[in-house]
Amino acid sequence: MWKFIAKRLGSAIAVLFAASLLLYVLVINSGDPLKDLRESNADNREYLMAQRMEYMNLDEPWYGRYWDWLTGASKCLIGQCDLGRNINGVEVSGLLANAASSTLRLVVLATVIAAVLGIAIGVLTAIRQYSGLDYIVTFMTFLFFSLPVFWAAVLLKEYLAISYNDWLADPQISVGTSIAIGIVVGLTLQMFLGGSLKRRGITFIAAAVFVPLVLQYSLWLNFYRYPQMGPAIIVVLTALVALSATTMSVGLKEKRVLYPALITVVLVLAMYYATFYMLLEPNSWILLFGLILAVLIPAAIGRFMGGRLRKAAMSVSIATGVVGAGLTIIDHMFRAWPGFLDVKGRPIATIGSSTANLEGGFWDHFLDNGTQLLMPTILLAVISLASYSRYTRSSMLEVQRQDYIRTARSKGLSERTVIFRHAFRNAMIPIATIAAFDFAGLIGGAVITERVFGWKGMGEMFATGLDHVDPAPVMAFFLVTGTAAILFNLLADIVYALLDPRIRV
Numbered sequence: 001m002w003k004f005i006a007k008r009l010g011s012a013i014a015v016l017f018a019a020s021l022l023l024y025v026l027v028i029n030s031g032d033p034l035k036d037l038r039e040s041n042a043d044n045r046e047y048l049m050a051q052r053m054e055y056m057n058l059d060e061p062w063y064g065r066y067w068d069w070l071t072g073a074s075k076c077l078i079g080q081c082d083l084g085r086n087i088n089g090v091e092v093s094g095l096l097a098n099a100a101s102s103t104l105r106l107v108v109l110a111t112v113i114a115a116v117l118g119i120a121i122g123v124l125t126a127i128r129q130y131s132g133l134d135y136i137v138t139f140m141t142f143l144f145f146s147l148p149v150f151w152a153a154v155l156l157k158e159y160l161a162i163s164y165n166d167w168l169a170d171p172q173i174s175v176g177t178s179i180a181i182g183i184v185v186g187l188t189l190q191m192f193l194g195g196s197l198k199r200r201g202i203t204f205i206a207a208a209v210f211v212p213l214v215l216q217y218s219l220w221l222n223f224y225r226y227p228q229m230g231p232a233i234i235v236v237l238t239a240l241v242a243l244s245a246t247t248m249s250v251g252l253k254e255k256r257v258l259y260p261a262l263i264t265v266v267l268v269l270a271m272y273y274a275t276f277y278m279l280l281e282p283n284s285w286i287l288l289f290g291l292i293l294a295v296l297i298p299a300a301i302g303r304f305m306g307g308r309l310r311k312a313a314m315s316v317s318i319a320t321g322v323v324g325a326g327l328t329i330i331d332h333m334f335r336a337w338p339g340f341l342d343v344k345g346r347p348i349a350t351i352g353s354s355t356a357n358l359e360g361g362f363w364d365h366f367l368d369n370g371t372q373l374l375m376p377t378i379l380l381a382v383i384s385l386a387s388y389s390r391y392t393r394s395s396m397l398e399v400q401r402q403d404y405i406r407t408a409r410s411k412g413l414s415e416r417t418v419i420f421r422h423a424f425r426n427a428m429i430p431i432a433t434i435a436a437f438d439f440a441g442l443i444g445g446a447v448i449t450e451r452v453f454g455w456k457g458m459g460e461m462f463a464t465g466l467d468h469v470d471p472a473p474v475m476a477f478f479l480v481t482g483t484a485a486i487l488f489n490l491l492a493d494i495v496y497a498l499l500d501p502r503i504r505v
Helices: 002-028 045-056 062-078 092-127 132-146 149-169 175-193 197-221 230-249 255-274 284-343 362-400 403-410 415-453 458-467 471-499
Strands: none
Touching (some): 002 062, 002 471, 062 471, 092 132, 092 458, 132 175, 149 362, 149 415, 175 197, 230 284, 255 284, 362 415, 403 415, 458 471
């Protein structure tokens, strides 16, 4: 494996070198970086031109300038990046640090959402091949995949931001609209849950009745301006996660997995009260430390009580603990929402990555960053969703035709065990490649998304560099995206070996 990794890194360096040289030559020959100054009538035009030539080293030949950039970029290996200065004389390394943190915050979240939902949808449609759900999901995923980014962004701005902000000023849902929403939810649920015709009918009727009642009750509570959750709902939802995860992994009969998960539910409730006042005005380090504890403590409980099923017990307990911690954070966000609306009356912004000069405490800034992330994240996730769902579906269908799957069924194993213990793991091998390419592709695709939403990230830096024939920002963008593509593809190869031990040979 180490020899393989060394070979891949060597070839990756050669690819990066060739691609960087080609991109640099294309950028510097795409226009004249002094064009705006040549057409200027300013008295100090000559001085400004000389200053820009100094910033961009235009008095050197192109290969000398490229070598300077390559030398500075290679210093990143020792943590001393020198990516030159942009057209205004600003150090690109500093610009890249801010831009990369902004873009990666957007892309990582979109990738996680797209992967989780896409894989779940792909598995479900593979199990229900050629059903009505399969056809509808196929149509919707390809529809979203085909949407032009700029047009979909305009729709999100209109309906998810402007219209929602107007509605939030005086939330109203008519009885007719509530009934229509209930019918749509009922039809969707009965397709996803499946089963006999009787079971589908019960699911539809229950949703069609329950959803309108919940919507009208939420209006009576004024939930949309004063949301609330509380410890009871957190415990119920966390317990449902514990039961669901146990059922999908080993079944509820395996007490060595179920009991650690339920103990984690009790622990979530205890931590809710223990950290209540601390989380009223926390900081990022407190949240990070809490997330680490939400992983380590349930993992220790699962390992101690799991016995021969300790791996499954640890996985289920960790999932329960993380969900419980997340619900606790959401509860505090709900408590801070009314104050956030007082600070920012129209919460969903249509442009920018944060609100300048926003007053308020930690949760106000946290909610501001979250609402700013909402639309570009949805847009990027929806576009990537199609790839994950279709590749997962095709991979699952191929695996289900294998001999060992037929053997597992003939041995009398439950369908849950066949799907999640035998088929799913092997079906994930091709998805590892898709995830690696998708992450790097989303960074590149974020150029358009960031421009539409006014997001000050790497996409905006890349576009500005191209507009001004400034190679330094463009090459900095390439350095991050190219390195990400190489590293994630290498990571995909390592994941192959973890998913399928035969690949290690």
